Amino acid sequence: MYSGGQLDEEKVFKDPVHRYIHVRDKVIWDLIGTKEFQRLRRIKQLGTTYLTFHGAEHSRFNHSLGVYEIIRRIIDDVFVGRDHWDHSERLLCLCAALLHDLGHGPFSHSFEKVFRLDHEDFTQAIILGDTEVNAALREVGDDFPQKVAEVIAKTYPNKLVVSLISSQIDADRMDYLLRDAYYTGVSYGYFDMERILRVMRPREDQVVIKRSGMHAVEDYIMSRYQMYWQVYFHPVTRSAEVILTKILHRAKKLYEEGYRFQTKPVHFLSFFAGNVPLGDYLALDEAVILFYFQQWQYERDPILSDLCQRFVRRRLFKYTEFHPTNEQMAKLIELTGLFKKAGIDPDYYLVVDSSSDLPYDFYRPGEEGERLPIYLLMPNGELRELSRESVLVDAISGKRRTDHKLYFPADFLEDLSTKRTVKKKIMEILKG
């Protein structure tokens, strides 16, 4: 049994969202000091959002500490001594909370799409592999890394423990909503987290919320809804993401065609080959990626050079609403042909982006057996799904919430002075 337990004195981190993050357990302190965890300082929490909201420079490091702190407060202040809660799972929960995003890569959403990777596989590999994180976890017990990996993979037998880290109202979502609102400077991401924590109750398989706390949860659901539209799904952020994705596609294609780079994509080679060792993955952070983008602005390939200039200098694509009905699809096909005629490669410069392309979601009650909704604990002990009790949640969860946009380089189109007919046709279609 782990006896190294507690630090001689409590350590605290100042935090703008939770004020203080308290660390008393030695393993938590050791994990924070590992090189794999410190790497998270160099991965932004919100990827390209800083190009829209300049304050959004916060990292996965901040967020991971925040999730840990929320879990610590739930366990130490609310759950301790209650039915269904097994306090011997405390350290496991804290470690899983701290490490839940460990495998995220730079601009991970775009990266995963282009290279068909999953950051959760790398989280598992870091926790179970020959790493400093694994060594720190083994101090607790030989099987402890495996248990932490299972909680994060949501395959740990104690589902209550899993639901604290990952559910419709978990510590992860609560921290990122508050943190992202704080750093972007928007005013609509806030909700009364202290109140929600106070009304959380452990049940056999999941965390439930006392009925008296329903209004605090409504506020959380509304925040999630607002943040989705105002921050996560902001069209300018998506434009930057579209360009980033196209840069990675272009670099990969050029490499496969034997193009001679002036700045060779040394750090990307295993990603292009589709076989990424953990060491290569950990070596690639956002500083490295931005170095390449900076250099590739001066490559001979006009597409790679242009896309990198757009990203570095924030010369983003413009967009128009695009509802891909059959009529619109016919126009899109026509537009693709016109772009080719104009000498603009539609594979890189004409992009449809949809709401399902994003890693964020709304609250959906769903159907039986789909995934677990938020349950309210009624005074008589019965559990009721949130939208059945809350008129407000019912109103927003029953609506269709989808969006598609068409991205294109408006400046290129403006410059088509020698191809006036083509330009006119393109502009007519884009303006609807």
Next chain:
Amino acid sequence: MLTEHAKVMKALAAAGEIAGRKKLQKMIYIAKKLDFPFYEKFDFHFYGPYSEELTCRIEELCALGFLHEVKEKKSGYMQYRYTLTEAGEQFLRHYDWDMPGLAECMQAMNEQNARFLELVSTVLYFEHLPKDEVKEKIAVLKSKQRYTEEEIEEAYAYIDALRNRCHNKTRV
């Protein structure tokens, strides 16, 4: 463009009608595990592999009028049924590629019930583990479903049969 949407629609076109979101989720997951090129990200949830991305995609396809969704009340809960609409069929004509073997596979899965497909998808989720460990995982993680030893063996046999059926497919 919108290729991933089109793939989901091809799957639905092949299956005919799919009753239940859970069933739809498991069918696409199983198809993905059989190497059909679906790229939606799946995580392990309470009821087995689940993709939020796929849920959003289905919602988009319904909003565009390409899928028809019928909500019906089952004993104490809601269930959703999905079919491809005429507009959806027309949309698919923009995509001239095919996923050979997918139609047969989807039709075969659609004949099974959601409970069995949940088991099959769970076996596939843990297929990197030895069979005994998979059985143990199912016993622990799916204790409420009370899957029997016979059902698990049946799931393994079913996966083999599906794999044989889809053996000669090509990729998009």
